Amino acid sequence: MKLAVIADMHHFSRTLGDSGRAFELRSGSDQKCLAETGDIIDATFDMLGSSDVDAVLIAGDLTNDGETASHEEMVEKIALLSKSKPVYVITSTHDWCNDANPRAYRGDSIIHDVPTVDRTALYGMYKPFTGKEPLSEITTSLGFTSALYELGDGVRLLAVCDDKNGEGKAGYPPELLEWIQSCAADAKRDGERIIMMQHHLLMPGISPLINGGQCIGDREQMRDALARAGIEYIFVGHSHMQRVTNYTADDGSSITQINVGSLTGHPGAINIFTIDRYSAELEVHSVPDFTFNGKTRSALYLKEHSLALLEKVFWAGVRDKKEFFDRLSALGIRAPEQLEKAYPVIRRACSLIMTSNVGRLRFLQPFVQDKEAYAQAVYQLAGEPLFYYVGAIFLNLFDGTRTVFEPGSPPHTVVTQLAKIPGRLGVGAELAGEIEKIAEKLI
């Protein structure tokens, strides 16, 4: 079984507006592309349709915000792809406008009177594209449907809609967990492997500080339950961050989470997963070239879009407190109050990042642990723009750390030493430990 797994396409119908000031503000504050989604998806589906994959799996957030217009176009695109490959889809909160704030853009104005699809209609809308009936199906008391499929070659797929656990979070209400466990037990009995796909994270891939809020409720308990049930691999989306996380429970059972990055934001992730009865292998590719407004673009376009966004955030930090926090919140980062109070420091940091070379970081030497190694590393990088490294770390967040700086290299030394500063300034052992772990994962 060779599977292509993609997630978070967030398709935005251009009929909802793709120019004007209101649109520019919205698209300029999103890590993903917005007007480009249709063209990126078309090129990707074209490529997958004629590739040697056996099936395509889509892990939720198909549309920008559940707009009917976006769904109608998405259904058309998937229908076309399903002529050559079975397509297994789960939907998630962005497919039914969870925030009750659908938007269209006309000139300077945002229009909220936009038709959206009701969440109960979604399962039926996308089910026909698998080309087969599920082995089992469950609709929870909250009205969300999940299904179990025989993919072939001794592999089954649990396509789980985890939008609500009934306790205010994403996850599994009790009847859904029971159903998952019994599907896994059946697969074991029949000598088949079972993989799972859901939208929200089972485990925080990078750190609870970054991904904690993106996980399902009772995440540790659920992680153990799934590992013990015999789910070996789980595909998730939502964070827009490509990352693989392994976990082994006390009883030796283990589970691997493959967090698939967004298709329409850097790195334009396409996960190719090959699995048979005995082995499994993952390769991560980027979107193929696509044509947008008559011009051919590559995955580099998505990377540049992300970097441009980061630049805008830092320049806003230099210019204006309100704009800076507005841009952060547009990115989904809700800044705690302490951060707002620390704006003068943030402003200096933003200015430093945008206008200085690494050499300027010499002033932090008194605060680091290994002063000599730090000074030497800063000296070696003295003439290089600071933004280059900040940008590399930002991109690594989304692409699963494609740019690796070897331990002992000057950038690695500088970043890991800087990450120790909060701990040395006494922010608390747990927080300091997490900051160091994040730095290790992103450099």
Ligand SMILES: [Fe+2]
């Ligand atoms: Fe998403």
Ligand SMILES: [Fe+2]
């Ligand atoms: Fe999501």
